[in-house]
Amino acid sequence: MSLTGNWSYPTAIKFGAGRISELPGACAQAGITRPLLVTDRGLADLPITAQTLDILEQAGLGRGLFAEVDPNPNEKNLDAGVKVYRDGGHDGVIAFGGGSGLDLGKMVAFMAGQTRQVWDFEDIGDWWTRADAAAIAPIVAVPTTAGTGSEVGRASVITNSETHEKKIIFHPKVLPSVVICDPELTVGMPAMITAGTGLDAFAHCVEAFSSPFYHPMSQGIALEGMRLVKDYLARAYQNGQDLEARAQMMSAAMMGATAFQKGLGAIHAMSHPIGAHFNTHHGTTNAVCMPTVLDFNAEAIRERFDMASAYLGIAGGFDGFRAFVQELNDSLGIPRRLSDLGVTEEAIPALVKGAIIDPSRGGNPVELTEENLEELFRSAL
Secondary structure, three states: OOOOEEEOOOOEEEEOOOHHHHHHHHHHHHOOOOEEEEOOHHHHOOHHHHHHHHHHHHOOOOOEEEOOOOOOOEHHHHHHHHHHHHHOOOOEEEEEEOHHHHHHHHHHHHHOOOOOOHHHHEOOOOHHHHOOHHHOOOEEEEEOOOOOOHHHOOEEEEEEOOOOEEEEEEOHHHOOOEEEEOHHHHOOOOHHHHHHHHHHHHHHHHHHHHOOOOOHHHHHHHHHHHHHHHHHHHHHHHOOOOHHHHHHHHHHHHHHHHHHHHOOOHHHHHHHHHHHHHOOOHHHHHHHHHHHHHHHHHHHHHHHHHHHHHHHOOOOHHHHHHHHHHHHHHHOOOOOOHHHHOOOHHHHHHHHHHHHOOHHHHHOOOOOOHHHHHHHHHHHO
């Protein structure tokens, strides 16, 4: 079976090995003639980035690059990127990389033409309507990890460096016009990043599937996304050159981000403030929190995971699924406790304060309060 396709849901996606060569055509499709490639510091010097800039230059599109992006990107990175974009006379963004490069690239395109500060567009009510939609630059997204699925998302997560809060900035036009998913770009991912990003995709699917909100399309996508992670993440972790496993994990990442339109939950409500305070890897943090949150939500989600487990080929219904999650984490070298990531007991009040206002909180099947969130953080610590 050839793992190649052209999809228009949720946006235009060119999927398949070697398709990075089609980047100039993707820029043309999006109406970009002078792109700025935005990525993170770690990727800036890697061969896949040089190869991509060569492809752009050979097509007469220049080799504009901004890479001053932190692992948890913040408003200072954003201001610097917008300045480079404006000073360089760019007319669109290629968001290139993992979650941090994709999220910041999308925000550079979003903020380049705005006059208000970025926090005015937080994902609260209809705040997104404050933006000048006509001033949002076109975006082509090129993921190099298989995790966040930010390439098919309408939002970015930006850390407020002063308050240590992760904020979700949303606008429908932040959805990239074209996505190039080339699994060859992910073969160099270290095993640890393969595990963390893959478990981020898994967390998106698990939480979307658990959410009580009504969205049958997302429910189906979340279920199949879980299956792909179950079947292919260990393979990609054990052999980074396994192109089939890499391709299937790229699909799972996009499916997780498409599915979580239905909602996220306690895993992300906990993970966002932890990442903002302790600068932890987002997907790894999700993975550490997942067993505790599954236990907490057990009675509300048991029936649906009894059904899911049958589809996933996991014996024992919900309890079998819960055991599988811990075994998967252990097999991928994920720590069992938040304290192993550097999280301290003294920080729990601040983490609870961040979690209770996190937009992900509303999608949890059991209502979250300051009291039960404190218990959750202590259990996971």
